[in-house]
Amino acid sequence: MGNTFNWHREAEKQWDGRAGFWSSRSEYMWAEGSRKSIIPFLKEYLPAGSEVADLGCGDGFGSQLLHQEGYRVCGVDLSKDMIEIAKERMEPAKLEFIQGDITALPFEADRFDGIMAINCLEWIEVPVKGLEEMKRILKPGGKLCVGILGPTAKPRMNSYPRLYGEEVICNTMMPWELKQLAKETGWNHEGGHGVFKEGVNEKQIQSLPEELKKAVSFMWVYVFTKK
Structure with missing residues (x-):
């Protein structure tokens, strides 16, 4: 009998393997690339x-930027190797980093004022469990800033092998699906914005309705409030 596929264990193993590559790119993504608009939006x-x-x-670079903006931050990642990199390169005296599962977080209920969760819900076997756990640790009225890969994002290829019946650790979803899931699990939608690939003329799409903007997005970033 073959080994039973374990999503959690496989995700941890794969992200451990990607830790070095991810860390080499994260500063660019947050400073100039696809994530540069997220923290200004959260503010x-x-x-x-x-x-x-x-x-x-991940390697904690986004956590560091939040800290520099005056927030008190605790970073959580499934990958042990990511957390080790974060602790080494950041300010351990001022930032806390914990290895943990987003569907079973090691925090008491109603602890946090806000959550930043960028491109992580896609990597959960049952994303609704992640949303429910995020809601549990947020204070009433707390804010969730969450980014989801859009239709034009190449990282969505991580889920493509499922079409061949292969086991994958990426749960591709569309931005509108996340908005609907949040509505059904008791979140209020506050706002959102798109991140687009180079070559997309944002002036040309300004007049489009939101759903069409989402159709050409690399990522869509939402803010939801816990009811």
């Missing part, structure tokens, strides 16, 4: 001094 909804959980924090 519109969450005041400095708030306590924020950075879920799927």
Whole structure:
């Protein structure tokens, strides 16, 4: 009998293997690339001094930027190797990094004022469990800033082998699906914006309705409020 596929164990193993590659690119992504608009967007909804959980924090560069903006930050990632890199390169005296599962977080209920979760819900076997756990650790009225890969994002290829019946660790979803899932699990939608690939003329798409903008997005970033 073959080994039973274990999503959690396989995801941890694969992200451990990607830790070095990810760390080599993360600074560019946050400073100039696809993630540069996220923290300025979050600041519109969450005041400095708030306590924020950075879920799927990777090597911690986004956590560091949040800290520099005046937030109290705890970074969480499934990958042990990612957390080790984060602890080595960041400011351990001022930032906390924990290895953990987003569907079973090691925090008491109603602890955090805000959550940043960028491109991590796609890597959960049952994404609704992640949303429910995020809601549990947020205070009432707390803000969730969550990014989901759009239709034009190449990383969605991680889920492509499922069409051949292969086991994958990427749960591809569309931005509109996340918005609907959040509505059905008790979140209020506050706002959102798109991130687009180079070559997309944003002036040309400004007049499009939101759903058509999402159709050409690399990533869509939402803010939801816990009811």
